[in-house]
Amino acid sequence: MNFVKDDKMIRIEDLVFEYGWDEEEAAAPVNAVDHVSLEVERGSFTAVIGRNGSGKSTLAKNINALLLPASGRVIVDGFDTLDDAALWEIRQRVGMVFQNPDNQLVSAVVEDDVAFGPENLGVAPDEIRERIRFSLTAVDMYAHRKMAPHLLSGGQKQRVAIAGVIAMKPEIIIFDEPTAMLDPEGRAEVMGIIERLHEENITVVLITHFMEETLNSDRIVIMDRGRIAMEGTPAEIFSRTAEIEALDLKLPFAVELTARLKERGIDIPAGLITERALSEHLLTLWKGNETSDLCPSE
Amino acid sequence: MIRDITLGQYYPEHSRIHRLDPRLKIIVTLVYIVSLFLVKDFIGYGIVLVTVGIITAISKVPLKFMLRGLKPIVLIIVFTFTLNMLMTQGTILWEWGFLKITKEGLYNAVFMALRLVFLIIGSSLLTLTTKPIKLTDGIESLLKPFKRFGMPTHELAMMMTIALRFIPTLLEETDKIMKAQQARGADFETGSILRRAKALVPLLVPLFVGAFRIAQELAMAMESRCYRGGEGRTKLNALKFRGRDALAIVFTAIYMAAIMAERIFI
């Protein structure tokens, strides 16, 4: 097993991944991930967006060696995913939370499910019990530890799935559309937990279709047809509205509103991408100038 | 409606029987089944009845639940009873055409029916007092010696665990598909058996597709959580043999001795 001390948490170098020949549609293999290079800092929060089929999930699965590169390399915390001997080191470091909360819980009892990962790692039973306690507490589900997963709400199930990952003490957690199947309440719960994990210095990679969920990230990566189409901080990314719309993506509400207000001649400084920041700005504008054309005169 | 089906028949309670080591309970149940075949007269069944009665009382499982287990096999019991009654040669009590009931036949019929009833009640006691998960753990542990001969014991146990986890999920899925198809005019409840069976086909196809999708996603999630088979794996709830288990062994031995003694000396 080769281990090279690496200052980056994840280092993806010219990654190509193909699922094999698509006989009906194309004469050549289609690259689901096509020459992608990406570096993820320790403790950072990276959001990945892109239309359906743009290769986000494929990229994610390449990070924890569920899929292996056709060419290029993926280095996780100094371990190369192509190195067989490093497989379990990598999977222990990279936790994955998937979209469907039902299809990632293994056991018929919540605490047994959280124990599944540590059991696989060969952790001693007393230590497992301790890990169950802290990880279920971290997602506010300790009171439900004896329940059957199918009796929980979608948001609760997803929190149990997250606890199952936390119990493995990962460095990185990749969330692949964790809120896609949840109601607004469940979505808020899960997003709250993701931000808390980020605060506790876990490297977070969040794949999502909800622009609002990317606003607190350190960096947004936009994928399109297997390639990285855009990359930058949320403020940078959402100042390039025309490019985003060209990629079939919706703008966050505040950005959209800013654009519309600009069309009406109201000048709003760049970088107000959260609803909160925009509404605070609008409020001061309105207070400072009660007669401005913010309130149409009719 | 489909969600009302409860799996197995575990009766949650905190009795001494519930807390016994599942491995021991499985073995004792097997011993008990053997003992039923050693009984040769009604005095023997008397011993069985008293023993089962005492265990039931300790387990705090209501009698109603015990008898419920018999419901699915009433037909089999009646069938065995009738067959035994009519087919045994001996002193004729009653005759009508080629049908005749003999004294020995009646005796045999009652004897066999009782054996079946005790068989079911005994195994119900096992499933009523043991959580399915514990049962799975117990079976895995008991089969361990066969691992040497290539039996995939860990895999079997993991399969049972996953099945237990996903039965409610699949039932939900079935319910959803059924409702979706009923909303579009499918009819599962009327018509001949053939017609109803045909109506089930469009139900089964999406169900199977769904099951495969679940399997694929679950496998991926398990791999992500470092699952690599039974090798090097620890267990949160390792089975432990305790004082009360030793006590249960002593009781089982006494019971077996009584059954044997009755068979030989009375």
Ligand SMILES: Nc1ncnc2c1ncn2[C@@H]1O[C@H](COP(=O)(O)OP(=O)(O)OP(=O)(O)O)[C@@H](O)[C@H]1O
């Ligand atoms: N198991 C598979 N076998 C063959 N092709 C696949 C497989 N999974 C994905 N693909 C193809 O690879 C490409 C990228 O898929 P991927 O699932 O990575 O996209 P995605 O960005 O995650 O999309 P979504 O937003 O729908 O989740 C798509 O063209 C898809 O059809």
Ligand SMILES: [Mg+2]
């Ligand atoms: Mg995806």
